[in-house]
Amino acid sequence: MFQGPLLKPRDDADKETETGRMPTPLLEINNLHVSVEGNEILHGLSLTVNAGEVHAIMGPNGSGKSTLTKVLAGHEAYQVTAGSVLYKGKDLLALEPEIRAREGVFLAFQYPLEIPGVSNTYFLRAALNAHRKHRGQPEMEAAPFLELVKAKARLVDVDPTLLSRPINEGFSGGEKKRNEILQMLLLEPALGLLDETDSGLDIDALKIVAHGVNSLRSKERGFVVVTHYQRLLDYIVPDFVHVLFNGRIAKSGPKELALELEKKGYGWIEEELAAANPGSVKV
Amino acid sequence: MNETLATSDVLLAAYEASRGSAGPAWLHVLRAEGLEAYRSLGLPTIRHEEWRYTSLAPLLKQAWRVPDPSCGAHLRLVDIAPLLAAGMDSPRLVFINGRLCTRLSTQGRLAAGLRYSSLSRTLDDRAGAAVVQAHLGRHADISTDALAALNMAFFEDGALLHLERGHALDQPLQLLYIAVGRQPALVQPRSLLVLEEGSRASVVEIHARLGDCPGLCNHVTEVVVNERARLAHTLLQPEDDAGSQIVQLTAKVGRGAELESRVFSLGAALTRNNLRCVLEGEGANASLSGLFLGRGRQHLDQHLEVEHAGPLCTSRQLFRGVLDEKSRGVFSGKVVVRPGAQKTNAQQQNNNLLLSDDAQIDTKPQLEIYADDVQCSHGATSGRLDEEALFFLRSRGLSQAQARSLLTYAFCAELIEAARHPALRERLARVVQARFSDPRELTRPTGRSLKDTEPGAPAQTGMSIGG
Numbered sequence: 083m084f085q086g087p088l089l090k091p092r093d094d095a096d097k098e099t100e101t102g103r104m105p106t107p108l109l110e111i112n113n114l115h116v117s118v119e120g121n122e123i124l125h126g127l128s129l130t131v132n133a134g135e136v137h138a139i140m141g142p143n144g145s146g147k148s149t150l151t152k153v154l155a156g157h158e159a160y161q162v163t164a165g166s167v168l169y170k171g172k173d174l175l176a177l178e179p180e181i182r183a184r185e186g187v188f189l190a191f192q193y194p195l196e197i198p199g200v201s202n203t204y205f206l207r208a209a210l211n212a213h214r215k216h217r218g219q220p221e222m223e224a225a226p227f228l229e230l231v232k233a234k235a236r237l238v239d240v241d242p243t244l245l246s247r248p249i250n251e252g253f254s255g256g257e258k259k260r261n262e263i264l265q266m267l268l269l270e271p272a273l274g275l276l277d278e279t280d281s282g283l284d285i286d287a288l289k290i291v292a293h294g295v296n297s298l299r300s301k302e303r304g305f306v307v308v309t310h311y312q313r314l315l316d317y318i319v320p321d322f323v324h325v326l327f328n329g330r331i332a333k334s335g336p337k338e339l340a341l342e343l344e345k346k347g348y349g350w351i352e353e354e355l356a357a358a359n360p361g362s363v364k365v
Numbered sequence: 366m367n368e369t370l371a372t373s374d375v376l377l378a379a380y381e382a383s384r385g386s387a388g389p390a391w392l393h394v395l396r397a398e399g400l401e402a403y404r405s406l407g408l409p410t411i412r413h414e415e416w417r418y419t420s421l422a423p424l425l426k427q428a429w430r431v432p433d434p435s436c437g438a439h440l441r442l443v444d445i446a447p448l449l450a451a452g453m454d455s456p457r458l459v460f461i462n463g464r465l466c467t468r469l470s471t472q473g474r475l476a477a478g479l480r481y482s483s484l485s486r487t488l489d490d491r492a493g494a495a496v497v498q499a500h501l502g503r504h505a506d507i508s509t510d511a512l513a514a515l516n517m518a519f520f521e522d523g524a525l526l527h528l529e530r531g532h533a534l535d536q537p538l539q540l541l542y543i544a545v546g547r548q549p550a551l552v553q554p555r556s557l558l559v560l561e562e563g564s565r566a567s568v569v570e571i572h573a574r575l576g577d578c579p580g581l582c583n584h585v586t587e588v589v590v591n592e593r594a595r596l597a598h599t600l601l602q603p604e605d606d607a608g609s610q611i612v613q614l615t616a617k618v619g620r621g622a623e624l625e626s627r628v629f630s631l632g633a634a635l636t637r638n639n640l641r642c643v644l645e646g647e648g649a650n651a652s653l654s655g656l657f658l659g660r661g662r663q664h665l666d667q668h669l670e671v672e673h674a675g676p677l678c679t680s681r682q683l684f685r686g687v688l689d690e691k692s693r694g695v696f697s698g699k700v701v702v703r704p705g706a707q708k709t710n711a712q713q714q715n716n717n718l719l720l721s722d723d724a725q726i727d728t729k730p731q732l733e734i735y736a737d738d739v740q741c742s743h744g745a746t747s748g749r750l751d752e753e754a755l756f757f758l759r760s761r762g763l764s765q766a767q768a769r770s771l772l773t774y775a776f777c778a779e780l781i782e783a784a785r786h787p788a789l790r791e792r793l794a795r796v797v798q799a800r801f802s803d804p805r806e807l808t809r810p811t812g813r814s815l816k817d818t819e820p821g822a823p824a825q826t827g828m829s830i831g832g
């Protein structure tokens with residue numbers, strides 16, 4: 083079985099540049115410590131994601147999975163007390179959430195919010211135009227935007243009537259999650275962070291969501307997929323699976339690790355940790 | 366005019382030279398009663414329970430004048446067009462400093478059964494005079510409201526709308542009251558809207574002021590919605606940083622009749638709206654809503670009372686306030702259910718959004734129920750913008766300013782969308798989105814797009830009516 087926390091791109095040769103040097107990773111998290119209201123949740127997490135890779139993060143409740151995605155997206159309640167995060171070689175933590183978004187970081191929320199009073203289309207166009215402006219592109223007018231968003235909506239089976247409704251108001255659980263993916267399709271991020279996007283989805287909706295994500299997979303993009311269930315990974319097939327345990331990555335492996343976790347739960351990982359470091363949970 | 370007046374009463378002082386002799390005898394009696402009531406009540410202070418959170422004291426530091434009748438002579442249609450909430454196509458009566466400006470009002474013959482004009486012109490006509498005499502001053506309560514009494518004593522003029530039985534206005538009637546002048550002026554117009562049985566109308570009152578000079582407008586509106594009649598009434602108070610507005614709106618709603626009242630108070634040095642609605646007849650229905658926006662040191666006070674006097678009536682109140690910077694809001698809503706008003710259904714809600722640490726809201730919902738078979742509910746909330754929602758929007762690339770503005774708009778959306786007129790909805794949406802985009806970069810246009818001075822306009826002189 084694939085062992086060890088070190089992650090290397092699988093096809094190193096492909097990724098070498100002309101000078102023979104490794105390309106800058108898309109995301110490089112190094113010894114990240116994060117606290118929420120004074121409680122440390124992440125205790126020195128390190129993870130590298132290269133362009134073209136999909137990393138799945140699994141782990142028991144409370145291990146810090148959502149914290150990881152929120153801190154990467156820039157939620158102010160999550161305070162970084164130590165460590166660093168480089169995104170395309172730049173200090174991600176120094177950027178405001180909206181700048182991270184415009185630079186290509188996208189978080190699909192575990193619990194998408196309802197925002198009554200703001201139409202979905204209005205919001206989506208404002209978001210896309212914020213990105214376009216950031217890239218020095220002209221803003222998109224309402225009519226061509228509507229065509230674009232309808233086309234993207236078809237990809238994730240979002241009913242066009244939902245576009246004119248207020249954001250997520252009265253949407254079913256599945257519709258909310260598909261709306262998140264629609265936003266991602268529209269904004270075409272370089273780094274997609276999916277926080278339990280599969281929770282609450284039936285199998286058909288799961289396939290639709292996975293299809294939406296897969297349609298974005300490319301050599302330039304990377305994904306961090308947080309999930310509790312191996313099921314999602316049948317459809318979004320990861321390159322790596324990491325087990326987050328007590329605020330750190332306790333184990334990493336290929337996609338088969340997810341199957342093992344599904345079968346055996348997380349207890350054995352805790353035992354391995356204890357055996358490797360008697361008297362301590364230090365990895 | 367009257368040596369017994371307290372010289373310290375600056376509001377009365379404004380009228381020292383103004384007591385005219387125009388109008389019928391019954392009107393003189395009403396005016397005298399108004400003056401008498403005002404003098405015995407005196408201006409309310411914060412020791413008065415209904416005025417606990419709103420002090421009129423700052424108004425008394427000003428030496429108020431009655432505006433010169435020539436003020437506003439320079440105004441043209443293009444100047445007032447932006448103020449019209451329902452557009453240029455629907456009929457309008459324009460009052461400048463309380464007096465009808467025929468030049469800016471729409472003209473034309475009215476269909477039989479409809480009458481709208483100024484109160485003073487209506488008095489020239491026997492049938493019109495009968496309507497005015499039957500209703501003017503009969504609904505607004507001057508026995509407890511000193512400012513309504515003051516208006517009764519000294520109102521300049523105002524609008525009358527009368528619909529005979531079964532008639533309908535097919536377009537909204539706009540009553541545009543403009544205060545203008547270059548000296549601190551006190552203006553007291555009045556509206557009287559009477560809908561006879563089964564008639565229907567939509568009325569928009571706009572209380573605007575042009576110029577940056579302090580002003581006080583003390584307005585009274587009396588509304589009678591008789592059996593099965595329906596009135597949609599909108600009160601728009603555009604932002605007026607230097608001005609103060611006090612409005613008393615009293616509506617009586619008859620059997621099976623309906624009143625829809627929408628208030629949009631966009632901020633003033635002081636706004637006090639006393640809205641009183643009496644559901645008199647069985648099955649009467651009132652829906653009252655309001656949106657109030659404050660910034661700077663603006664003070665906005667919405668003071669409602671809904672009285673269920675007849676059985677089987679329903680009332681809905683929904684008021685929302687958005688308060689930024691050091692502004693202060695007050696919502697006081699009372700529902701009174703009289704004995705015998707069984708099967709009453711009354712709901713009241715007040716939600717407030719505080720955009721800064723220094724903004725403040727006092728909210729006081731009250732129920733007084735003297736019947737046993739009723740359904741009444743009330744609720745009030747005050748809060749800040751949802752941090753999670755802000756983060757969500759920013760995580761999609763919207764700037765903090767955009768996100769704040771969008772969420773503030775969202776808070777107001779239900780009320781903005783309830784506005785009847787598309788032009789008004791668009792205007793309100795623009796105002797909300799522009800104003801609350803970012804409290805840290807609040808840069809306001811200096812002055813307004815509308816000026817009360819123009820090349821060639823007569824320079825304002827110190828003034829007193831008749832002086």
